[in-house]
Amino acid sequence: MELDDRKLKILKAVIQNYLETGEPVGSRTISKYTDLKLSSATIRNEMADLEELGYIVQPHTSAGRIPTDKGYRLYVDDLMAQKKQELEDRESKVSDREKEVDSMRDILNEKVDRVEELLQNVAKVLAKDTNYATMITAPQVKGNKLIISTSYAGNLALETIAVEDKADFFEEMFGIRPEIRQKRRV
Numbered sequence: 001m002e003l004d005d006r007k008l009k010i011l012k013a014v015i016q017n018y019l020e021t022g023e024p025v026g027s028r029t030i031s032k033y034t035d036l037k038l039s040s041a042t043i044r045n046e047m048a049d050l051e052e053l054g055y056i057v058q059p060h061t062s063a064g065r066i067p068t069d070k071g072y073r074l075y076v077d078d079l080m081a082q083k084k085q086e087l088e089d090r091e092s093k094v095s096d097r098e099k100e101v102d103s104m105r106d107i108l109n110e111k112v113d114r115v116e117e118l119l120q121n122v123a124k125v126l127a128k129d130t131n132y133a134t135m136i137t138a139p140q141v142k143g144n145k146l147i148i149s150t151s152y153a154g155n156l157a158l159e160t161i162a163v164e165d166k167a168d169f170f171e172e173m174f175g176i177r178p179e180i181r182q183k184r185r186v
Contacts, residue, residue, distance in 0.1 A: 003053065008078075009036060010046050011055050015067045015075045026064035 003011075013034045017025045027043035030036065036043070047065050050056045055071035058064070067075070127134040 003050075003055075003074075006036075006038075007046050007050055007053075008074075009034075010043060011050055011067070011071055012075060012078070014047070014050075014056055014065055015071060018066055024059055024064035024066050029064065 010030060013030045013036070014025045017029060017033065027040040027047060030043045030047075031038060031040045038046075047056060050071075051058060051065065054068055055074060056065040056067055059066060123134045126132075
C-alpha cells in the first residue's frame with residue numbers, strides 16, 4: 001500500500017488538527033473542516049490505511065486518530081521540502097532580477113560609451129578644423145537647461161551654451177533625438 005496524495009492530505013489534516021486541539025481527530029472533523037470534499041466513510045477508510053502504514057494510531061476503539069513519530073517525521077520532512085522549494089524559487093527570482101539589472105547596466109554602459117565616442121569625434125573634428133588643441137567635457141544638466149561650457153587660455157574665448165530644450169539641441173547638433181526624462185518635483 002502506498003501513500004498517495006489523498007492519504008497525504010488526510011494525514012496533514014489529522015496532524016494539523018491534533019496540533020491545534022491536542023485531541024484525537026475523527027473522520028467527521030476532517031470532512032467538516034478541510035476542503036477535501038470526501039465523505040466521512042471514505043476518510044475513515046483512508047485513515048485505516050494510514051494506521052496500517054504506521055502514520056497514525058487510534059488510542060482506543062471509539063476515539064479518533066493521533067499521529068505517530070513516523071507521521072510527524074513525514075509531516076516535518078514535507079514542510080522542510082516546501083520551505084526549501086520556496087527558498088529556491090525566491091533565489092531564482094533574485095537571480096533573474098540580477099540578470100535584468102546586469103542587462104540594463106550593459107545597455108547603459110553602451111549608451112555612455114556612444115556618448116563618449118561622440119564627444120571624442122567632436123573634439124577631433126574641432127581640433128582638425130581649428131588647428132588648436134581641443135577639450136570637451138560632458139554636458140551638465142541643471143533644471144530644464146543643458147549647459148555646455150568651454151574655456152580657453154590666453155587669446156582664446158570662453159564658450160557657454162545654455163539650451164532650454166535639450167532634445168532639440170541634440171537633434172540639431174548631432175542628428176539624434178535622445179529620450180530625456182525630467183525629474184518630477186514633489
